[in-house]
Structures are given as C-alpha cells and as structure tokens.
Amino acid sequence: MKRLAQAGALAILATVPLWSGGTYYVNIASQILLYAVFALAINVLVGYGGLISLGHAGLFGIAAYAGARLLSDGYGHVAVVGGALATTLAAAALFAALALRGTGIGFVMITLAIGQIVWGVAYRWISLTNGDNGISVSGRPSPFGLSLASPAHFYWATFVVFLVAIGAMAVVVASPFGASLRGTRDQPRRMNALGYHVWMIRFLAFILSGFWSGVAGLLYLYYNQFVSPQMVALNASAEGLLMVISGGSATLLGPVVGAGLVVVMKNVASAYIERWNFVLGAIFVAIVVFMPEGLVPGVVRLWRRAREGRR
Amino acid sequence: MTALAVRNLKKSFGGLMVTASVSLEVEAGERRLIIGPNGAGKTTLFNLITGELRPDGGSVTLFGRDITRVAGWRRPHLGMSRTYQIITLFPGETLLRNVTLALLGLSPLRWNPVIRLERRRQLVDRAREVLARVGLEGLAERPVAQTSYGERRRVEIAMALAQDPKVLLLDEPFAGLSVEERRDVLRLVTAIPREVTTVMIEHDMDVALDFAERITVLHFGEVVVEGTRGEVVAHPRTREIYLGE
DSSP, X not given: OXXXXXXXXXXXXXXXXXXXXXXXXXHHHHHHHHHHHHHHHHHIIIIISOOOOSOHHHHHHHHHHHHHHHHHTTOOHHHHHHHHHHHHHHHHHHHHHHHTTOOTHHHHHHHHHHHHHHHHXXXXXXXXXXXXXXXXXXXXXXXXXXXXXXXXXXXXXXXXXXXXXXXXXXXXXXXXXXXXXXXXXXOHHHHHHTTOOHHHHHHHHHHHHHHHHHHHHXXXXXXXXXXXXXXXXXXXXXXXXXXXXXXXXXXXXXXXXXXXXXXXXXXXXXXXXXXXXXXXXXXXXXXXXXOTTOHHHHHHHHHHHHHHHHO | OEEEEEEXXXXXXXXXXXXXXXXXXXXTTOEEEEEOOTTSSHHHHHHHHHXXXXXXXXXXXXXXXXXXXXXXXXXXXXXXXXXXXXXXXXXXXXXXXXXXXXXXXXXXXGGOSSSOGGGOHHHHHHHHHHHHHTTOGGGTTXXXXXXXXXXXXXXXXXXXXXXXXXXXXXXXXXTTOOHHHHHXXXXXXXXXXXXXXXXXXXXXXXXXXXXXXXXXXXXXXXXXXXXXXHHHXXXXXXXXXXXXX
C-alpha cells in the first residue's frame, strides 16, 4: 500500500511536463521541488536537531551569489557548482561555530543576526554583489550533453536532484548519526552523559543542512538566472521555516508538502487574490490551530482515527 | 586501588556554596552510599564528578587519572556511567531504542550517517539482553511514554548498565517508587557485579542502608560523617541531621 503510493507519487512527479499543460505550470513544479530541497535542508536542523534557524536564506543565497559571480567571471559550470558549494560549506562552518554558542532562543537570535549580515552584504557591498540590482547570468548547464534550457528539461534535472536529496535524508535519518542527532534534540544532557559529543553532532548537522541549502540555492540560480538581495532577506528564511513547520517538521514528506503549499500560494493564489499573503497567513493559523504537528503528521493522525472509527 | 577520588571539590552558584570542599575516596569494587537531607549537594556532587558542571576548585580522579579537565562526554568512554534522579529518557522512542542509544554512545558507529541503525543486529541484540537484565524484555518495543514510572526507573538503570561501566553512579534510584517497586530496584542494584564500583545517592536512609558497606553523610555541601554502616548509623551527627535531635 505504502510502496504503491510512493510509486504513484513518483510517477506523477516524473511526468509533470507531460500532463501539466504549459510551461507556466512546469516552472511552478520546478520551484516547488527546489524549495523542497531547501526545506529538507532546514528540516535537518529544525526537525531533527531541534535548532530553529532564522538565517538559512543566507546559506541558500551565498551559494546562489557565489555561483552567479563565478558564472559572470566566465567559469565553467563544474567549477561554478564546485566553487559555490565549497563557499557555502565554509560559510556554514563559520555560521555553525558562531550560532552553536547558544541553543534555543540564543541560537535563533544568532542565526537571525547572521542572516541579516548576509543580506546587508548582498544589499550594500556593491562591488561584490552588485547591490540592489542583483546579478544576472545567462546559460544553464548541459550535464551529459542534455541542455537544461527548456523548462521541461530543467524540471527533470531538478526532479533528479530532489530525489537524491530526499533519498540522502532518508538514509541519514535511519542511520546512527540520525539517531544521535534526534537524541541531542530530546535529551542533550543525557546524550552528553552517554558519551556523545553533542556540540560536534550539531555542528555536523549544520554542515549537512548547509550543503543542501547550497544545492537548493544553485538550483534557484539556474532556475531564475538572476540573484538579488531579496532571496537572502529575513522573509526568505521565515518562508523556509514555515514550509518545514506547516508541512510537519522531523518528517521526510512534511517539508516537501510545505514547500508545495507556499510556492502554490505565492504563485497561483496571487494571480486570483490580491491579498494572497493574508490567505497564506490564514492557512498557517489554521494549520497551527488544527494540526500543530504539521500537515503530514496531522493528516496521518486524522486518517488513522477515521479508520479506527469505522471498525 | 582507588577507583574514584574527589579532592577538595568546590562549587558555588552565585553566593550559594553548594559543594564546600568535598573529599572522598572510593575503592575499586566498593559499594558506597552517599546520604544527606534534601539540599545537601548530593546531585551537584555527581554533576561535578561526571563533568556536567565545572568545579570552582579541586580535582576528580578516575583510577589514578586526573579527569578534572576531561570533557563530560569523554568520561563514559573512560568507564564512568550515571543515572539521573529526574528520569531523563527519550520519551518518544522505544525502550529498545533507548538502551541502543546507550550502547551506541560508546561505539565509533555513532558518527556513521549511511548504515541503518536497526539493521545493526549485534547492537540491538545486546540492548535486548540488557533489557532482560532489568526484567523489561517484554516491553522492548513499547515507547517510554507508555510505560509506568517504575519501569522508567529500571530503564534509567539499564541505560547505565548497558555501558558496562567500571564506576557506576546511581542518583536516587528509589525516588518516587512504591514499596514493591523499591524491592525490585534494590534486587536489581544488588545484582550488579561486584567488580563494578558503585556509588549511590539516597536521601532516605532506611531504603539503601543494606546496599553499601561504607556510607558518607553529606550536609550543607560538606562530608560530615564517613565510615562503615554501623559507625555511621551510631554517630551522633548522623542522628542529629536525620532526627533533628
């Protein structure tokens, strides 16, 4: 039953460009998947590590900005991707070293401050980031000779990256390291007393989260072919966090569903409702009131209850 | 040989001196009971010994090695395990997973991000054995949140036993238990092999008196009386502290 549902979902996702009826919808689907990768990355810290980050758009943006700089300096795509990810990992290590001086609200505040610094650099360090004008790049890569210029091809490439991301997450979650990370979320003192280096576990989780944030940032860069300070603003970090929380943190599917919800509301609902932000807010309030654990665990709970009720 | 030695250990919280120069030595294989009324600084002493708190002064020695500056997370690897007075388990996980985490803590596998933890048969089987030791093998698959308080106490002890410690610190293992549950736990701790040096904190003298051959009485952060069971019980200071005479 579960396998069947998984296969069905995969088949539907894999064939989006064939049935969705238009470039517009294919592009929306690409956005959902790239933000899903970003939300999965945030979920490593927020869901499994219990560390709420309000600065993740910083890492997302650093990857995109580094990629954009390298592209406009004329580097090839392999160097661009490698360089951008290396930059993001270095930044993640620095941010983690700073932010992990605190936990709980302290961690939130430090990540918030770091995110604001990144935004400040993107907005004001004009020689590096081109300030408010952002950086435009042209040309998507052609891995294995397949051009990603068309929306359908780009969607499939994003789909493959997304599959690798969610597969890697599933492996980590079921691994001893995943169990250790969840342990540090639930009982850090006990974990320390059991012989776990709590700080190092959190640090490595931050790096992992940074890596996938960087991958998502690169997808964003290649999708939009443009970066601007808007993508590293606090708003973007908060949106990522909302994707995780509304879909269901500490689940694999939750961040994906949350990403879908936010992207659809932003793009589709905004075409029909001028005050779409209000609608999005109302949906979040409804989720928090009726399914505080998030959409995915909430629906599972209702489904189980309905089935037990029938018996 | 001295298993655990504490010398002139001091700790203050603000102006409150909770541990005022405590010294004690526990021989290898000994069973030691530390008693004292509430607020005597017993749990703080454990937190200092295990490295959860940094002492303001003094030293902690484990089998002759000075571990005062050794990080808390390294100490279990040196053979020191503890239980908590306030039950500190992973409430959403099963009993089996709780004990598995205790075993994993001492294994280099804990850093591995690619293997499946539940497929590590060796680890899981050993966790089952430890649960059997505390009589909980039948509840292995049950989440902690669905077990009784007495069962959680035993899981708490199982977590420490799983690590095969050389020095075991038990922080009020009888706290909050019914008379029958106390009997079970007493049987459990008495069955701990003699080569494990065991230090137990208890504030209720009657429960654990039979457990130890040597007893230390702690009062206002100081060692007031120390000696054999008979000596301590007969000592006028013990009577004063416990009976208010």
